[in-house]
Amino acid sequence: MRLRDILQFIRANGLIRPGERVLAACSGGPDSIALVHLLARLASTVPFHLEVLHINHRRGPAGDDAEALCRETAARLALPFHRRELAPAPPPRANREEWMRQRRLAIFDEFRRSGFHRIALGHQRDDQVETFWLRLLRGAGSTGLGGMAPATTDGRIRPLLATSRSEILAYLRAHGLAWHEDATNRDGRHRRNRLRHRVLPALAEAGFGDAAAVVARTADLLREEAAALDAAVERLLPPLAESADGIRFALADFLALPEALQGSVLRAVIRRARGDLRRLERQHVDRALRLLRAGRSGRRTVLPGGLEVRLGSGVVRLALGPARSAAFEYGLDVPGRLEVPEAGAAFEALDGPPPAGLTEPHIVVPRPDGMLRVRSVRPGDRIRLSCGTRKLKAVLQERRIPVFDRDRVVVVCAADGNILGMPELSLGLCYNDDGCLGADRLITIVRRAE
Known part of the structure; x- marks a missing residue:
């Protein structure tokens, strides 16, 4: 592994621009120790400002040893060092690996907000190959098989993605660098470990020694094809x-x-x-x-x-999430105006018939006694219409109101609970207008946009 090859990969993929602040995530493993050492050597060439981050997963003495190694590596290279730690255990029933990943991403976001342009990660070519096989066996398509990209839109970069694990180990030995071996990387209960220590070596023994390089190139091609397909699908x-x-x-x-x-x-x-x-x-x-x-x-x-x-x-x-709104109920004076945040609208009660030029959804009903009630739809609600008494659920279905929007529909009731109508649907109580109801016996209820 030559320094100029890493520099060429960084430049070819636009991973680091001159003057940027880069934070190298260091676990203490061989990949991240090599990453920190290589970036420190390249920092004056690009140039960029480099600092080191270690996230302690609180796994006992082994985790503390890894942190000490990362701190020592940063000090030897005269690099600023940061540490964060994860809680000892995820919430009940949470997927541990996914929970830890999300917490790490949250920490990366914290540093990005503080002014770092890039978060450098130690993923290398063998990681890419393992990801390809795991996703292939899971039935992934071209997007999944494309694996990890050299850079992501949220600032994460992988300068070692074209470098093999054996090249990294040779680099560490050549420069006399120590690293920490994570015991979980040997745990046969994890599928990735079984693939790494059993399946891929068996492929090499069967004569497919260049399988890793071929798979890595295939992942690159699939990632390019997936990007082109995504652009076409967007249209x-x-x-x-x-x-x-x-x-x-x-x-x-x-x-x-x-x-x-x-x-x-x-x-x-x-x-x-x-x-x-x-x-x-x-x-x-x-x-x-x-x-x-x-x-x-x-x-x-x-x-x-x-x-x-x-x-x-x-x-x-x-x-x-279901995104359901809580049930609500408010009082509305006549005349008066009421903001209903659950509906994203305001409702106004006006004396008399609708004013000339009113175009907003509204209903006209006989003036009830007392204050109006403005509330959400309830199970069993019914309204009297010209065709008879109907269930509100059936009316909403006929009006093709999606089921996930019905908890935002506003019902206006009289003080005694009698439903007067739903202004946003311009659907009001049917009443007998025989000419005896004057303007002073009517009210108009208008739905207005907030």
Whole structure:
């Protein structure tokens, strides 16, 4: 492993620009020790400012030994040193590895906000090869098989991604550098370790000695193809409505796409809603596709990361969590105005019939006694219409209000609980207007945008 090869890889992939602040994540393992040493040698060439971070996972004396080695390495190279630590255990029922990964990413984000441009990680070519095989055996497509990129949009870089583990170990020995061996890397209970210590050596013994290099090149090609496919898929996305409660699109627009492309399009929408596709497997996408193709309103499925895919009245919504609003109820004077944050609107009660030129949704009803009640829909609600008394649920279904929006629909009631109507649907109580109701006997209730 030559220093100029690492420099060429950094420049070819735009990993570090002159004058940037770089934070090297150092676990104490061979890859991260080599990373810190190499970047320290290159810092004056690019040039850039380098500091070192160690995250102590609090695994007892071994973890403290690794931290001491990282601190000593930074001191020997005259580099500023930072430490953070993770809580000793994740919350109950949490996936330990994923929880630790998310905590590490949160720490990286903390340093990025403090002014660091890049977070350098020690992933190398053998890690890439192992990731390829693990994802292949899991049934990943081209995006997953493309593995790790040299750089990510959130500032993480991998300067050693084209360097093999054997080259790194040779570099450490040549420079007399010590490293810490993590005992968990030998634990046969982990699939990656079984692949590393049993499967890949067996391939080499069977005569496929260059398999690692071939797989690494294949991952690079697949990553390039996946990027091109993603760009093409973006142009096929149905019109999306993005808001605080998720992303929506019309089911008909989605089903009009060729079936062969629907999975790729859905993955693109999931990535936009979630921010990434981590832990999303083909089986999850297929499950969501079956739900959408069945077209049954009210059905839902939850994908990894807590992303809910739900279908309602021809509309598909992707949201992190059910995103339901709590039940609400407020009083409204006549005349008067009321802000209803749960509905994202204001409601105004006016004396008399609607004023000339009123275009906003409204209802006109006989003036009730007492204060009006403005509340959310409740199970069993009914309203008297010209066709008879109807359940509000049936009315909302006929108006094609998606099930996930019904908890935001506002019902206006008289003080005695009698439902007067739903202004946003311009649907009001049916009353007998025989000409005896003068303007002073009517009120207008208007829904106004906030």
